[in-house]
Amino acid sequence: MTPWKHLKAIAFDLDGTLIDSVPDLAAATQATLLELDLPSCTEGQVRTWVGNGARVLMSRALSFALNREVEQDELDNAMPKFMHHYQENLQQHSQLYPDVKSVLEQLSKLNYPLAIVTNKPHEFTVPLLEAFEIRHYFSSILSGDSLAKMKPDPMPLTHLLSHWQLEPNELLMVGDSKNDILAAKAAGITSIGLTYGYNYGEDIGLSDPDAVCEQFSEIMTLVNSSHKATEQETYD
Numbered sequence: 001m002t003p004w005k006h007l008k009a010i011a012f013d014l015d016g017t018l019i020d021s022v023p024d025l026a027a028a029t030q031a032t033l034l035e036l037d038l039p040s041c042t043e044g045q046v047r048t049w050v051g052n053g054a055r056v057l058m059s060r061a062l063s064f065a066l067n068r069e070v071e072q073d074e075l076d077n078a079m080p081k082f083m084h085h086y087q088e089n090l091q092q093h094s095q096l097y098p099d100v101k102s103v104l105e106q107l108s109k110l111n112y113p114l115a116i117v118t119n120k121p122h123e124f125t126v127p128l129l130e131a132f133e134i135r136h137y138f139s140s141i142l143s144g145d146s147l148a149k150m151k152p153d154p155m156p157l158t159h160l161l162s163h164w165q166l167e168p169n170e171l172l173m174v175g176d177s178k179n180d181i182l183a184a185k186a187a188g189i190t191s192i193g194l195t196y197g198y199n200y201g202e203d204i205g206l207s208d209p210d211a212v213c214e215q216f217s218e219i220m221t222l223v224n225s226s227h228k229a230t231e232q233e234t235y236d
Ligand SMILES: O=C(O)COP(=O)(O)O
Pocket: 013, 014, 015, 016, 050, 051, 052, 053, 054, 057, 117, 118, 119, 120, 121, 177
């Protein structure tokens, strides 16, 4: 039996799932370190620091550059600089992953309500979605600072469940990070883990999502199987 037999709506992670945003996140991190007269970092390092929002990313970068734990006031001083640099170049080098637009289009045509559930600050989420012309697919957008808690806490997903008046087995979370899978499990919903994104360099399969996909387009095959299972049940 497919775990998505009752699927009614889908929540998508953003960074590492829909958009390969690390090149611009890395450039903003490097520009901030430069402005602070600190040693630089590589894009590869930033790839392993993304996942818990902008403040944690900057904290990891500072702690690497200073080679010690970071004081809150050092982080408070660095954050506006990072936010400024990233805002200036949100989509200079970032790209949509293959087939993202066509899959979102197909899911919309099947009338699935779609949401973004990201740990990215809201002031970056919406401009990025607009820049890639995919904002209109999402009827709900929850960013890292939209609620009191972010993923891996289930709060954004439980918020979505009550907002859309869905049972947990009717919502699916699609993401690249263990934070997505942990949040989904804590909310009691199903999840798909994508292998191509950012997961601290770890195998997403170790987080035990309901399915692992290597490409975004594979989601369509799984959703179609659930669609058929539901139709079958209707006719049985
Ligand atoms: O901003 C981050 O650290 C991660 O963002 P995501 O939740 O969209 O992957």
